[in-house]
Each structure stands twice: as structure tokens, then as C-alpha cells.
Amino acid sequence: MATTFFSPPLTPLVVLRNADILAPSRIGLRDIVISGESIIALLPAGSKLSGLEMEEIDAAGQLVCPGFVDNHVHTLGGGGGLGFSSRAPEIQASQLARAGITTVIGMLGFDATSKSMAALVSKTKGLREDGLSAYCLTGTTLEHPVPTLTGQIRTDIAFVDEIIGVGELSISELGYGYDSFGKGAQYVAEAAVAGLLAGRLSRKAGYCCLQVPPYLSQVLKPMFEVVDRTGIPITQFIPSHVNQTDGYMEDAIAWGLKGGWVDIGANYSPENNYSRATLPHRAYTRLREAGVPADRILISSDGNGAPPKEERGENKPKVANYMPMRALHAAWRRIVCEEEVDVSAALAAVTSNVARATGLAHKGELAPGKDADLLVLNQDLELVHVIARGRPFVANGQPVRRGMFDGTLISELS
Ligand SMILES: [Zn+2]
Structure with missing residues (x-):
């Protein structure tokens, strides 16, 4: 054909x-x-x-x-941390479809210097024209306030059909930690409230996707304080790729037991150069054994991202670590085949749970x-x-x- x-x-x-x-x-x-x-x-x-x-x-x-719903994809291409040539290319529709992903949620990520919200929304519209279902988040990882399309998080979510939330957003506007000379956690709470209010107006989830520094002792802890002090529902946040380190996994278990979503990163694995990560299928089992309900667990690819490879040692050439889309299906399959998890429960983590977390009622x-x-x-x-x-x-x-x-x-x- x-x-x-x-x-x-x-x-x-x-x-x-x-x-x-x-x-x-x-x-x-x-x-x-x-x-x-x-x-x-x-x-x-x-x-x-x-x-x-x-x-x-x-x-x-x-x-x-159901077709997979991938809540974390760099549709414009991630990367950019190793020179201009390390900017990953835009994703193509059949790259997603052949990986079983029929609904995609795109986001900018770290590079908002060479990429913009206008380009992200355009890409999202293009994927829709190609025949897939596509949405995106407003903002970027390390800028407080985040760049938007219309000037505000709340007007982006309220008035732009494709935009359903904000993120992925780091607590610090300065780097890979929690220390901030700006508003820090205060800003994350403000962004989450803007999303919540605009989401209610426009019947969207208006959620906040979090980029959490996995290698520092604080990990998710400031977010527990945000939730406790502000009363923002814990379900307004989706902490990304919780299996990056053991410390992050421990906090994610507490987060899941408190009723929050926990999102496993299908590309975070020692098999993909993340030496401190838990294999995604093992992470699923570890969350369940710790008592996290199956209906709180999500899996996403962080696909089409390309962070620098986690290399140690002086003489190793620095190369980008491309995150393939097919990792999502592979991680789900290993949960069923190697962890012997019920196929329906495992499927929920890539379909119905994700649709509920992101407010996509038809998906x-x-x-x-x-x-x-x-x-x-x-x-x-x-x-x-x-x-x-x-x-x-x-x-x-x-x-x-x-x-x-x-x-x-x-x-x-x-
Ligand atoms: Zn990402």
C-alpha cells in the first residue's frame, strides 16, 4: 500500500x-x-x-x-547541550505511530534559546494535521517566569486549544538544583495555580510537569512542602522520570502513597547510559511493592530528547544520548513479560492513567x-x-x- x-x-x-x-x-x-x-x-x-x-x-x-498516550516528548527535538549540532531534529508523525503512540504531549525542555512556544504550538498543530492527536505544555525548564505564547501561563492554557498544562519546570531557575536566588518553589506554586485556574475555565487539567534534580539529597522534598502549605491538589503535579536515582524513587514512593502521580521514564536505564537509574520495568514493581496504587503510575518516554551522555572519565568524547520513542512500548512489554504484572494493569500506565492525569477525557x-x-x-x-x-x-x-x-x-x- x-x-x-x-x-x-x-x-x-x-x-x-x-x-x-x-x-x-x-x-x-x-x-x-x-x-x-x-x-x-x-x-x-x-x-x-x-x-x-x-x-x-x-x-x-x-x-x-488503546493507543499509547505519551505525556513527555520533545516534539521539536531536545538536546542542544553539546553545540548546535546536538539539537535533536523535530519528531516525525510516523516515528510516533510506529511506536504505538497515538497521542503525544510535547514540551520545550532545556533549550528555550533556539526554540520557542510559537514553534512548539506550530509543531503540535502539524502533528494533528498529519492525523495524530497532539497537545503541548507551555514554558520551559529553567526560566522563572517561563516563556509563553500569549504572555501568561493562564492565557496560554485558557485560550490555546493545544496547550493543556505547564512544564517541564524545575524548582530552580538557575540549574540542576533547588538553590535559587529568585522565587524558586514559590514560582512553581504560582505556575501550578495559574494552570489550575486556567484549566478549570477551559475544562483542561492545567497540570504542572516537574523536572526534579535527581542527584541531590532534596529531590522531591520541597514539593511536599508546596503541596502541604498551599493546598494545591497533589494531582496537579506530574514528577517526571522518577526512576533516575534511588533517592528520587524513595521520594516518588512517598509521593504516590500520598495520592500523587508518579511517572517512570522509559528511557532512564543503565541500558541507556543512566548508570544510577532503576530499569523502568523494575521501577514499576518497586513502586507497587511499596504500596503505590497501580492507578497512580504513569510511564513516558522523554522521547526525542538528547541530553549529554552521562560519561565519567577525562578522555571520553562527549556525545548526545538520543531517547528513542520505542522505549515506551519496550518498557511496558517488559513489565508484563519479565515482571509478570497483569497486562491490563500495566497497560493503564501508558493509556488510561495518563489520560486521567492529563485531562484527556476522550483518550x-x-x-x-x-x-x-x-x-x-x-x-x-x-x-x-x-x-x-x-x-x-x-x-x-x-x-x-x-x-x-x-x-x-x-x-x-x-
Ligand atoms: Zn524531558
């Missing part, structure tokens, strides 16, 4: 037959009926739908689950009225088909739909 980047008219109905559904809860064999970009019915398997024009996909023997579940974002998996939990907003992006493991320039890039580079 030829790859396409335009939007052909959708077949009136698409029916996935005999789908063994993980919604993410296990609901068994159904026929999933898709109209346009939405799921309209989950019918008993083998239901008669005569007299209607439809495309049928046989999913017998395969599992069908993360397979049910009538939800968006038609679906993954078809084989019994080894490998991706077979990916459907985003009712359109196939991957069929039989191969990309069949791409963004406007993905195909051009492939041919120009090969």
Missing part, C-alpha cells in the same frame, strides 16, 4: 472483528465499530451488520488495546464515544496494526501512513 500524508475520506464504518479487548480492562471478544474518528460500539463478536458499507479487519487471535480507553486510537498486538505483545483517529498508520507491522515529510526524509537520507 502506498504511504499517504493527506486525509482521504474515511470509510463510513471500520469494524475490527473478533478483537480480544483490553480496554485497558479485559473485556473479552467483541467487534469494535469505528465511525470517522470515534468508536461508536463494542458489539458481541460476530454481530451482523448487513446493508452497511464497511471495511472489516479480522483481529482473531490478537489483542486490541486512553476503548469504549463507545472515545477516540478511535487502537493498537492490535500479537500474542508476544508486538505491534501489528496502529490506528489513530480512525486511520491506519501501521498495518502488519509496516508504516502505511506518514507525516508530510517523513517519506521525503527517508529517501533523502538513504
